Amino acid sequence: MMREKWLGSLLLLLFGIFTRALGAFVGINIGTDVTNLPPASDIVAILKANQITHVRLYDADSHMLKALSNSGIEVIVGVTNEEILGIGESPSAAAAWINKNVAAYLPSTNITAVAVGSEVLTAVPNAAPVLVSAMNYLHKALVASNLNFQVKVSTPHHMDIIPRPFPPSTATFDSSWNSTIYQLLQFLKNTNSYYMLNAYPYYGYTKGNGIFPIDYALFRPLPSVKQIVDPNTLFHYNSMFDAMVDAAYYSIDALNFSGIPIVVTESGWPWFGGAKEPDATVENAETFVDNLIKRVLNNSGPPSQLNIPINTYIYELFNEDKRPGPVSEKNWGVFYANGSAVYPLRLGASDQITGNSSVVFCVAKPGADSDKLQNGLNWACGQGQANCTAIQSGQPCYNPDTLENHASYAYNDYYQKKHAVGGTCDFDGTATTTTVDPSTGSCKFTGSSSSSTSGGLSPVTALGPTTPLDGSSSSILQAPKFLYLMSATFLVLVLLCPGGPSSFLPS
Ligand SMILES: *[C@@H]1O[C@H](CO)[C@@H](O)[C@H](O)[C@H]1NC(C)=O
Ligand SMILES: *[C@@H]1O[C@H](CO)[C@@H](O)[C@H](O)[C@H]1NC(C)=O
Ligand SMILES: *[C@@H]1O[C@H](CO)[C@@H](O)[C@H](O)[C@H]1NC(C)=O
Ligand SMILES: *[C@@H]1O[C@H](CO)[C@@H](O)[C@H](O)[C@H]1NC(C)=O
Ligand SMILES: *[C@@H]1O[C@H](CO)[C@@H](O)[C@H](O)[C@H]1NC(C)=O
Ligand SMILES: *[C@@H]1O[C@H](CO)[C@@H](O)[C@H](O)[C@H]1NC(C)=O
Ligand SMILES: *[C@@H]1O[C@H](CO)[C@@H](O)[C@H](O)[C@H]1NC(C)=O
Numbered sequence: 001m002m003r004e005k006w007l008g009s010l011l012l013l014l015f016g017i018f019t020r021a022l023g024a025f026v027g028i029n030i031g032t033d034v035t036n037l038p039p040a041s042d043i044v045a046i047l048k049a050n051q052i053t054h055v056r057l058y059d060a061d062s063h064m065l066k067a068l069s070n071s072g073i074e075v076i077v078g079v080t081n082e083e084i085l086g087i088g089e090s091p092s093a094a095a096a097w098i099n100k101n102v103a104a105y106l107p108s109t110n111i112t113a114v115a116v117g118s119e120v121l122t123a124v125p126n127a128a129p130v131l132v133s134a135m136n137y138l139h140k141a142l143v144a145s146n147l148n149f150q151v152k153v154s155t156p157h158h159m160d161i162i163p164r165p166f167p168p169s170t171a172t173f174d175s176s177w178n179s180t181i182y183q184l185l186q187f188l189k190n191t192n193s194y195y196m197l198n199a200y201p202y203y204g205y206t207k208g209n210g211i212f213p214i215d216y217a218l219f220r221p222l223p224s225v226k227q228i229v230d231p232n233t234l235f236h237y238n239s240m241f242d243a244m245v246d247a248a249y250y251s252i253d254a255l256n257f258s259g260i261p262i263v264v265t266e267s268g269w270p271w272f273g274g275a276k277e278p279d280a281t282v283e284n285a286e287t288f289v290d291n292l293i294k295r296v297l298n299n300s301g302p303p304s305q306l307n308i309p310i311n312t313y314i315y316e317l318f319n320e321d322k323r324p325g326p327v328s329e330k331n332w333g334v335f336y337a338n339g340s341a342v343y344p345l346r347l348g349a350s351d352q353i354t355g356n357s358s359v360v361f362c363v364a365k366p367g368a369d370s371d372k373l374q375n376g377l378n379w380a381c382g383q384g385q386a387n388c389t390a391i392q393s394g395q396p397c398y399n400p401d402t403l404e405n406h407a408s409y410a411y412n413d414y415y416q417k418k419h420a421v422g423g424t425c426d427f428d429g430t431a432t433t434t435t436v437d438p439s440t441g442s443c444k445f446t447g448s449s450s451s452s453t454s455g456g457l458s459p460v461t462a463l464g465p466t467t468p469l470d471g472s473s474s475s476i477l478q479a480p481k482f483l484y485l486m487s488a489t490f491l492v493l494v495l496l497c498p499g500g501p502s503s504f505l506p507s
Contacts, residue, residue: 004259007334009429010134012165015137019067023296023297023299023309024296024297024298024299024309024310024311024312025053025296025311026292026293026296026297026311026312026313026314026347027052027053027054027055027074027076027311027312027314028047028052028054028055028056028303028313028314028316028317029055029056029058029265029266029313029314029316029317030043030055030056030057030058030064030316030317030318030332031315031316031318031320032058032059032061032278032320032381033318033320033321033322033323034049034318034319034320034321034337035321035322036337037318037337038337038339039063040061040067040068041067042045042067042267042339043064043067043317044067044068044071044073044490045339046317046335046339046440047071047073047317048071048073049339049348050250050341050345050347051169052073052315052345052347053072053073053074054073054074054311055068055074055075055076055313055317056076056078056115056265056313057075057076057077057078058078058118058362059077059078059080060077060078060079060097060100060101060102061065065077065101065105065109065111066109066207068106068109068110068111069105069108070109071109072110073110074110074112075109075110075111075112075368076111076112076113076114076115076265076313077113077114077115078112078114078115078117078118079097079104079114079115079116079134079138080117080118081117081118081123081124081127083097084116084120084127084130084131084134085126085127085130086467087116087130087134087137087138088127088129088130088131088133088134088477089133090131090137090306090330091137091140091141093137094134094137094138094140094141095137095140095141096142096446097138097141098114098138098141098142098145098147099145102114102142102151103147104145104146106150106151109135111150111151112150112151112152113151113152113153113154113193113194114138114142114151114153114154114484115154115155115156115196115265116134116135116153116154116155117129117131117134117139117155117156118156119156119157119158119159119198121161121177121180122157122160122161123158128177128180128396129180131155131180131184131409132180132183132187132470133189135154135155135184136187138153139153139191145334148191150401151195151259152192152194153191153193154185154193154194154195154196154263155184155196155199156197156198156266157195157196157197157198157248158198159197159198159200159203159204159244159247159248160174161173161174161177161181161200162174162247162248163314165204165242165244165247167230167231167232167233167242167243167385168233168235168237168243168247168249168302168303168304169230169232169233169235169246169250169304169421170232170246170250170287171246171248171250171251171254172250172251172254173251173254173255178255180257181255181278182415185252185255185257186257186422187261188260189257189259189260189310193260194260194261194262194263195248195252195261195262195263195357196262196263196264196265196446197245197248197262197263197264197265198240198264198266198267198315199244199245199251199266199267200266200267200268200315201217201218201239201240201241201244201263201267201288202217202268202269202270202279202280202288204217204240204244205217205240206277206279207289210412211460212240213282214228214279214284216228216239216240216500217239217240217288217304218287218289218291219239219241219288219290219292219294219295220287220291221238222238224347224433226487228243230303231470233304234465235303235304236376237303239291239295241264241267241292241295241310242295242303245262245264245301245302245310246302246303246304246305248262249262249302249304249305249502252258252333256329260354261308262310263310263312263313264309264311264312264313265309265446266290266291266294266313266315266316267312267313267314267315268285268288268314268315268332268333269284269285269288269332269341269399269475270285270288270328270329271284271285271286271332271343272328272331273327273328273331274325274326274327274328276326277326277327278479280323280328282342282343285332285342286343286344287341289314289334289343290346292314292348293314293347295310295312296309296311296312314334314345315332316332316333316334317333317334317335317488318333318335318336318337319331319332319333319336319337320332320333320343324367324388329433335415344410347477351401359372359435360434360447361412361415361433361434361445361447361448362408362411362412362414362415362416362419362431362432362433362434363406363412363427363431363432363433363434363438364376364403364405364407364408364411364430364431364432365429365430365431365432366404366425368407368429368430368431369430370403371427371431372427372429372430373403373404373407373427374403374407374449375428376407376410376411376428376430376431377403377406377410379405380407380410380411380413380414380427381410384410384423385414385417385418386410386411386414386417387413387446388406388409388410388413389410390409391405391406391410391444396443396444397409397443397445398444407427407430407431408438408445409443409445411425411427411431412438412445412446412447413445413446414435415431416446416447417446422468434459458466
């Protein structure tokens with residue numbers, strides 16, 4: 001009995017780690033060019049109230065890092081662009097930085113990555129020659145403190161270093177950066193780190209001067225004759241976001257690197273702009289962010305890397321009213337400084353995923369107390385009248401043979417049948433709702449549409465990043481015009497020649 005219980009707990013623990021490591025996440029950037037920035041403790045309260053589990057800071061502010069301790073929130077800290085030169089020239093400066101800004105807060109503040117600078121190659125090219133040395137020195141300092149397994153080092157890039165992102169299969173990095181990017185990729189590969197990408201469909205769309213349909217930028221379905229297809233791979237790109245991420249994967253591939261996951265350190269949409277920025281509206285921002293969350297939490301990667309989830313940090317928590325530039329530049333925040341939302345941020349478990357948002361599933365909470373889960377399972381299959389046939393040995397939902405999986409099935413069956421007459425998804429706090437269909441293979445959860453096989457609980461292959469990396473704060477720069485011209489040309493061909501060049505296949 002004792003032994004079984006121990007084994008059960010171990011299984012649960014392993015299962016918890018497994019599902020956690022594999023699930024995609026959406027985090028948020030916290031820029032601080034804000035007139036009335038709330039105190040750090042209030043910021044953390046806003047994060048918690050909105051179920052935000054991952055944040056990226058643009059610096060290593062001690063108040064924020066203290067306030068984030070024991071919050072369960074994972075944190076990317078930032079080396080500012082101004083700090084890079086010093087660190088890149090001095091291993092001891094790097095060690096001092098790590099001691100002061102990382103080691104001093106671990107483990108109570110869960111720092112998982114150091115983002116070295118922000119869009120360094122495009123924003124401060126004079127720091128580019130020492131960027132990789134700075135990263136190396138910081139990594140060595142982490143090794144010396146035995147923190148290199150918990151804390152990764154990377155650097156966020158602007159999309160501009162990939163001059164022609166469409167079609168994705170032919171994308172390459174700007175060749176003038178060859179040697180820096182080559183060294184960088186070697187560093188990321190050797191240290192098991194990630195490529196940090198800032199990907200803004202807003203700019204892809206607005207600089208396209210009306211040639212891209214806004215639906216493509218907002219993740220809305222396109223009419224079938226206007227599907228965006230890569231002529232070389234025949235992959236369909238449902239969203240500009242996917243195309244941007246794949247362009248980065250293909251660019252990495254073109255330098256013969258593989259196995260380096262991409263984390264999107266910034267993506268978002270401004271909700272207010274000047275007279276010449278008509279697309280910066282609350283409605284568009286809400287649509288973009290909502291669909292981005294659904295897209296990311298469906299756990300799939302872009303077409304060329306389906307098994308690598310696209311963990312993403314929304315840009316950004318607050319409006320940064322002190323930022324220079326066009327009106328839109330100051331209006332990316334999801335929240336006002338007083339904590340009220342500009343538009344709802346639907347990150348909660350009950351709002352995960354897409355596909356068919358009309359179906360809500362009820363599943364066991366990962367890591368829930370095993371005794372309570374067992375009680376809940378017994379109750380659901382007994383008094384609750386759930387049909388528990390499918391989780392019996394030899395039946396389609398028996399595997400994985402864990403309490404959590406079996407409870408999920410039973411909770412959900414109960415919930416689908418009894419919800420309409422007042423049944424709740426609680427089970428003594430061990431249950432949670434989700435719109436992610438938990439079905440896998442022939443195991444269909446009640447309520448699942450028969451064709452759906454996606455899955456919150458389904459194993460997704462193991463390459464996915466388990467921690468984010470991040471990038472820099474600032475600049476959302478304008479892409480060079482030719483990028484958009486090339487993209488536009490590609491799109492025009494697709495749009496205007498549906499039956500045209502045989503390499504463009506409208507579906
Ligand atoms: C910190 O985050 C990592 C990465 O997700 C996770 O494995 C670890 O359990 C977290 N640590 C704490 C103390 O929460
Ligand atoms: C950069 O690398 C690409 C691909 O390997 C190559 O075609 C190009 O000539 C290189 N450019 C420079 C400036 O080295
Ligand atoms: C990548 O590998 C291919 C095949 O081995 C080779 O032809 C090409 O020159 C390599 N490219 C780079 C940038 O090393
Ligand atoms: C928060 O600030 C915004 C913008 O200034 C304002 O519209 C809103 O009413 C405020 N909310 C609260 C609860 O004070
Ligand atoms: C969503 O699910 C409902 C109920 O299962 C079903 O009737 C509807 O057709 C589904 N919609 C889509 C778009 O799959
Ligand atoms: C219970 O579910 C099984 C499939 O898992 C099904 O074959 C059976 O008919 C169901 N029983 C009832 C009473 O609905
Ligand atoms: C996840 O999103 C991708 C890209 O939009 C889409 O191709 C895929 O079908 C989605 N998967 C599920 C299970 O919804």
